Amino acid sequence: MNKVFTLAAAILLGAPLAAQSQFQDQPGFLELTGRMTVRPLQNTEISDQTRARLDGLVIKYFAEVDEYVISLPTGMTEDAVFEWLMETGDYEYVHPDWMVYPLNTPNDSNFNQQWHHQNMESELGWDTITDASAIIAAYTDTGVDTNHPDLVNNLIPGYNQVSGVWQNNGGDLEDINGHGTWVAGCIGAEGNNGIGVAGMAWDIQIMPIRVSESAGGGAFLSDLTDGARVAADNGASTVSASYSGVENASVGTTGTYTKGQGCLYFYAAGNSNANHSGFDYPDVVIVGATTISDTKASFSSFGLAIDCVAPGVGIESTALxxxxxxxxxxxxxxPLTNGVAAMIFAQNPGISAQAAEDILLSTCDDLGAAGEDNTFGNGRVNLRAAVEAGGPPAPMLLTMGTMIAGSSVNIRVDDATASATVLLAYTFQGLGSSFEPSTGETLGLNNHRVGLTLTADGFGIVDTNRVLPSGLAGRTIWVQMTETGNVSNIHNETIS
Known part of the structure; x- marks a missing residue:
């Protein structure tokens, strides 16, 4: 007879401990909090037992990514909880909900020189476009100086992730540390206004997401990742995090979610000169730092995970x-890279997040070994090259009627290539990243299947009706269309 391995049994019998602690407390960088982030496996049907193990421990549940934040059971360490849950084979990852911190190496130089704009050919890029006023660029940090004269005209209402209150409803967004104001200026300090400095985007909507209530800037990692998802759900095209914690798997999950919402997620590589070769997220742009001479900054972490680099030494920006x-x-x-990506979105209205990322990385200036490498990734970002690059076709637009099991549903696609073969892909396993070999496109679906092969008319329109099987009532489905060189938005709905 099979017996459920319950929490009580785990405490009574003692879950096996690793010979050496897997999670090391690092004060001021990564600190243990007595909380863990847990995600069930997503490629199988999730059993009731998988969720029941967490009963009585759940602090937060993020349904959009099926991720739990739990408290440590009495008498168990982080290592013990990791071993207990992971040995069941039912979980994708289990890691601490770390207290993470802003990443900066202060420099009190009085020279007001924005040398990075020369390296990134920003002035030539601004000859092509300066107006990104239709784009929202977000960041998760310590807040912002809401009265800074070089930011005030570009700020839109932000969100206090800790209190759960939007600024226009009373949420406090004032910078409690100073780090967030530096970050905001890198993205979008107002340009050509006769004062101060210029951000990568002169005229843009900056959405600050404040994740900390501590003067030191410390924040739960889960507040950073959920804050990024809040930004994506509220219209942001880009969102970045300049904190420790990049090596934790929930960061990758959040990138997949935001990309599915049309928003690129950027995360700082870190300032510990660490080798990040144990992970490589397909949907997060991880950014290292370079010097004025286009060499790797001595502090910048490196490795397989690095996607690109940008100037990071003595970056003149707005201050508290x-x-x-x-x-x-x-x-x-x-945030400099965040700003370049925002300009790509501005130059290419309607572009998908994946297409914007492709432009960003393909137009980097190659540094170090030829091609992508583990020091500079694809190279140092270049604003001129990014905004001059020809964008891909506008993404297809998928619209669907109300989905009722046993009834016909209308499926319509606009902006496909005339007479092209268009595939309908679907999944019941949520957002993710999966490759469709017949079109050569990466979809935002987890473990997708192809349900229909359709043909667009001479105007690039697909308009068809299909009957849904009666057994699908109550299930949530995610649908995306793809053709060679293009994908659509994602439609998700619980079938009635």
């Missing part, structure tokens, strides 16, 4: 209190 200063760190390389 209305002034300016020039800190260093991958904390500032990351």
């Amino acid at each position: 209190g209305g002034g300016y200063s020039d800190p260093s760190g991958t904390s500032f390389s990351t």
Whole structure:
């Protein structure tokens, strides 16, 4: 007779401990909090037992990514909980909900020189486009100086992730540390206004997501990742994090979610000169730092995970209190890259997040070994090349009627290639990343299947009706269309 391995049994019998602690407390960088982030496996039917193990421990549940934040059971360490849950084979990952911290190496130089714009050919890029006013660029950090003269005209209402309150409803977005104001200026300090500095985007909508209530800037990793998803759900095209914690799997899950919402997620590589070769997220752009001479900054982490680099030493930006200063760190390389991506979205209205990422990485200036490498990734981002690059075709638009089991549903696709073969892909396993070999496209679906092969008419329109099987009532489905060189938005709905 099979017996459920319950929490009580785990405590009574003692879950096996690793010989050496897997999770090391690192004060001021990654600190244990007595909380864990847990995600069930997504490629199988999730059993009631998988969720029942967490009963009585759940602090938060994020349904959009099927991720739990739990408290440590009495008498168990982080290592013990990891071993207990992972040995069941039912979970994709289990890791601490770390207290993470802003990444910066302060530099009090008085030289107001934005050398990074020369390296990134920003001035030539601005000859092509300066107006990104239709684009929302978000970041998760310590808030913002809401009265800074170089930011005030570009700020839109932000969100306090800790209190769960939007700024226009009373949420506090004031910067409690200073780090967030530096980051905001890198993305979008107002340009050509006769004062201060210029961000990558002169005229843009900056959405700050404040994730900390501590003067030191410490924040739960789950607040950073959920804050990024909030930004994506509220219209942001880009969102970045300039904190520690990049090596945790929930970061990758969040990138997949935001990309499915049309938003690119950027995360700082870190300032510990660490080798990040144990992971490589397909849907997060991880950014390292370079110097004025286009060499790797001594502090910048490296490895397989690095997608690109950007200037990160002495980056002149807006400072708390209305002034300016020039800190260093991958904390500032990351929002510079965020700003370049926002300009790509502005130059290519309607572009998909994947297509914007492709332009960003393909137009980097190659540094170090030829091609992509583990020091510079695809190279140092270049604003001129990015905005001059020809964009891909506008993404297809998928619309579907109400889905009722046993009834006919209308499926319509606009903006496909005339007379092209268009595939309908679907999954019941949520958002993810999966490759469709027949079109050569990466879809935003987890473990997708192809349900229909259709043909667009001479105007690039597919308009058809199909009967849904009666046994699908109550199931949630995610649907995306693809043709060679193009994908659509994702439609998801619980079938009635």
